[in-house]
Amino acid sequence: MVNDTFLDQMRGTGDPPADSVIEGFITAGEIPELNALMGALHANMARPAGYPTPLAAYLETSAQLPAWADPARILRAQRLFTLHGPLFGMVMLFKSLPILYAGGKGGAQVLAMTGQLTQHYRRRAGETLRFILDVMEPGGLGPGGKGVRTAQKVRLMHAAIRAYASAAPGWQGHEVEWGRPINQEELAGTLLAFSTVTLEGAAALGLRIHRQDAEAYFHTWKVIGHILGIDPRLYPESVPAAAGCWKALVRRNFRRTEAGLLLIRDHQEFLTELIPGRVFDRGIPTLLRYLMGRKISNTVLDLPKSSAPFALLLFLMEVFHLEKIGYLIFPFLVRAARKLSVDLMESLQKYLVTGQSRPFSIPPSLTEH
Ligand code: HEM
Incomplete structure (x- = not known):
């Protein structure tokens, strides 16, 4: 189990292999070249022959799965995801992503800062779901898999943002408390948010997940974490x-901040746009509250209580622990959640198709400090 001293050290640590590749491009003033190279890689998933040596070496090394990666467990997790994709996607949108806005020691701030500059922090949700589809499709983490390439790209994007954000005025003066932008502790927290916290959310919506499936899902995320450059000492042994x-991460990092409130407001608008019709609109904060928990909703993210009938249903579930004893009411909720999740994913799909997926792009403004 990780302790505070170790986590403090991790807060001050970025991702040296990816950071040094990015520093090379920044020093040479070659960010447009990097964007073009990564765009080509994204488009055809080609082998990066002819790439500058440090980038080629990074791509070669970071594509290797760790020796402990277990293909059988990865396939099991991918099958679980394929079976329940929309529900998992919905939990990501209503729990795993927004809960990160509670991270007030630089986490929410870096998201808000980057989003304001690039005008697209709302679309990050869509891109993150796309990332998950890439890694969770069977074969996505195999040799030359789409998920591996996407994770390598995201890791470089994080390194670029780290370089930018640590020099940005908004970061200056906070280095002692916040550490490095997108540091190892933040990365580990996000890894849990996308894996075990998602599993908890799916269970709260009535999905019965076999223990071995849950462990396989978590194992797969640790493999993804490895490609993303997350220190293996930060991986908990098991789901429990x-x-x-x-x-421990919640205790250390969650707090109410302006950046977090801005992000959660924007996220709610994004969800309202995504969900077809208006009937569920008032249920959005309720489902967010239900999945993220009352304490974080009240004290950190200021999520309003809703009087919608759906709220009453969820309230009753919460009070009477109906997930354990109330199987009469539960099938209804599960059916409602499933229907909503499919609608949501369809709508997100349209948003991504009409929208503005970007292969790899570090705006020049990010490196101008
Ligand atoms: C398991 C860990 C993580 C995963 C899987 C992940 C995933 C992603 C993905 C898929 C993108 C690409 C979005 C795009 O193309 O627009 C992205 C971008 C980004 N990530 Fe992460 N991320 C992780 C951890 C973190 C952490 C810890 C932070 C810092 C708080 C962070 C901050 C950002 C920022 C600022 C961007 C750029 C967003 C923008 O362009 O506005 N990420 N991440």
Whole structure:
């Protein structure tokens, strides 16, 4: 189990292999070249022959799965995801992504800062779901898999943002408290948010997940974490151990901030846009509250209580722990959640198709400090 001293050290640590590749491009003033190279890689998933040596070496090394990666467990997790994709996607939108806005020691601030500059922090949700589809499609983490390439690209994007944000005026003066932007502790927290915290959310919506499936899902995310450059000492052994670790990260990092409130407001507008019709609009804060928990909703993210009938249903579930004893009411909720999740994913799909997926793009403004 990780302790505070170790986590403090991780807060001050970025991702040296990816950071040094990015520093090379920044020093040479070659960010447009990097954007073009990564765009080509994204488009055809080609082998990066002819790339500048440090980038080629990074792409070669970071594509290797760790020795402990277990193909059988990865396939099991991918099958679980394929079976319940829309529900998992919905939990990502209503829990795993917005809960990160509670991270007030630089986490929410870097998201808000980058989003304001690039005018697209709302679309990050869509891009993150796309990332998950890439890694969770069977074969996505195999040799030359789409998920591997996407994760390599995201890791470089994080390194570029790290370089920019640490020099940005908004970061100056906070280095002692916040550490490095997108540091190892933040990365580990996000890894849990996307894996075990998602599993908890799916269970709260009635999905029965076999213990071995849950462990396989978590294992697969640790493999993804490896490609993303997350220090393996930060990986909890098992799903139950992850719960203790998540608690420690919440205690250390969650707090109410302007950036977090801005992000959650924007996220709610984004969800309103995504969900077809208006009937569920008032249920959005309710489902967010239900999945993220009352304490974070009240004290950190200021999520309003809703009087919608759906709210009453969820309230009753919460009060009477109906997920354990109330199987009469539960099938209804599960059916409603499933229907909503499919609608949501369809709508997100349209948003991504009509929208503005970007292969790889570090705006020049990010490196101008
Ligand atoms: C498991 C860990 C993580 C995963 C899987 C992940 C995933 C992603 C993905 C898929 C993107 C690409 C979005 C796009 O193309 O527009 C992205 C961008 C980004 N990530 Fe992460 N991320 C992780 C951890 C973090 C952490 C810890 C932070 C810092 C708080 C962070 C901050 C950002 C920022 C600022 C961007 C750029 C967003 C923008 O362009 O506005 N990420 N991440």
